[in-house]
Amino acid sequence: MSKPPSVPEYMRQIQPYVAGKPIEEVERELGIRAIKLASNENPLGPSPLAVEALRRDAIGVHRYPDGSAYYLRERLAKELGVPPDHLVFGAGSSELILLASHGHLQHGDEGLTSEASFPVYDAAILSTGARLVRVPLADQAIDLDGIAAAVTRHTRVIYLANPNNPTGTWFPASTFESFLNRIPDEILVVLDEAYYEYADRPGYSRSIELVREGRNLLALRTFSKIYGLAGLRIGYGIARPEIVTALDRVRHPFNTSGIAQSAALAALDDHEHVRRSIEMNRAGLDQLAAGFTELGVSFVPSVANFILADVGNGAAVSDALLHLGIVVRPMAWMGIPQSIRVTVGTAEENRKLLAAxxxxxxxLRGKRVSHS
Ligand SMILES: Cc1ncc(COP(=O)(O)O)c(C=O)c1O
Structure with a gap:
């Protein structure tokens, strides 16, 4: 057998992303019906309007898609109140996270982010040969002061998730604006708002206004979460045109499919689906918080569609839950081995999770007692 092709040293530092187990895999392996609360998906599923659009447009999949996503661009531009050239679309916001690094970083630069945050930021930075700098959380939340203090003359990109995954914590627009005022112009700040619609709190976000003011900011949103279209892979970025162009240089021209664009467009019309999703999530957060408290499990209060819960041994508890038919996410790979991350499900799914x-x-406590 020949030696494998050589891989640059900086690439070897990247930990391949550990995705939540697909539900089919769990059901196949364990021979049971499972509930998946592992990947922060919408338990209500996609909007029926999006499904209808998919059916309608499936007939056209022999054609390459419109690489500019014209109709979706026009629609979102109007909805967000930005010119159409302030938008860039990606195969999920994950792709845009990668493109932001590839468009702005080179060997010798630094990319900055938080510990215990979305791991795609780390991979995006490292894959350019730039140095990854991660700032510890403060009080279980992203430490904006610490991140601003970690900026050096080599920093070129900063990634922040608001709310943060996996902690579910958030920072207000006013705090973010003060942070941005401390960041030099040559740095791109990527503000990942994947859970924007769930985090509907007073003073939460002014990202669009900041983009309109011409700040060096790329705000990211996605159709994977509240819109329930994770399987179609479509998300978008909002930024001044110079930043959009920097991403377009490295963007594959047909990165979002035509049917994903159509479904996204239809999903935007389904206000009722979004409203129900928000309502169900609010109730589910309360239900899980009450259940965890009753079980003596501490957790981080969340504004997203998931909760980080300290169960003592995340791997053992996830495994035990898996055998009871519930898939959650152990957090050791994100540096929090004592915790699991649980996606908010339907009331019935949450009830089953709490019972399991x-x-x-x-x-597990019984085992510990009998071992001692
Ligand atoms: C903070 C954050 N950003 C981005 C994403 C990726 O979403 P997408 O499906 O749009 O790539 C996720 C998904 O879990 C996330 O938690």
Whole structure:
């Protein structure tokens, strides 16, 4: 057998992304019906209007898509109140995270982000040969002061998730604006608002206004979360045209499919689906918080569609839950081995999760007692 092709040293530092287990895989392996609360998907599924658009437009999939996503661009531009050239579309916002680094970083530069945040930022930075600098959380949340203080003359890109995944914590627009005022012009700040619609709190976001003011900001949103279209891979960025052009230089021209564009467009019309999703999530956050408290499990209060819960041993508890038919995410790979991240499900799914968690914790505590 020949030696494998050589891989640059900086690439070897990248940990391949550990995705939540697909539900089909769990059901196949364990021979049970499973509930997946592992990837922050919408438990209500996609909007029926989006499904209808998919059916309607499936007939055209022999054609390459419109690489400029004209109709979706026009629609979102109007909705957000920005010119159409302030938008860039990606195969999920994940692709735009990668493109932001590829468009702005080179060997010798630094990319800055937080510890315990979305791991795609790390991979995006490292894959350019730039140095990855990660600032620890402060009080379980992103430390904007710490990140501003970590800027050096080599920093070129900063990634921030608001709300943060996996902590579910958020920072207000006023705090972010003060942070941005401390960041030199040659740095691109990527503000990842994947959970924007869920985090609907007073004073939460002014990202569009900041883009309109001409700041060096790329705000990212996605159709994967509240719109329930994770499987179609479509998200977008909002930024001044110079930043959009920097991403377009490295963007594959047909990166978002025509059917994804059509479904996204239809999903934007379904205000009722968005409203129900927000409502169900609010109730689910309360239900999980009450259930965790009852079980004596501490958790980080969240404004997103997931909760980080300290169960003592995230790997053991996830495994026990898996065998009870519930898929959650152990967090060791994000540097939080004591925790699991649970996506908010329907009321029934949350109830089953809490019952299974009580059982899992009971049997693990029992084992510890009998071993001692
Ligand atoms: C903070 C954050 N950003 C981006 C994404 C990726 O979403 P997309 O499906 O749009 O690539 C996720 C998905 O979990 C996320 O948690």
């Amino acid at each position: 968690l009580a059982q899992a914790l009971g049997s």
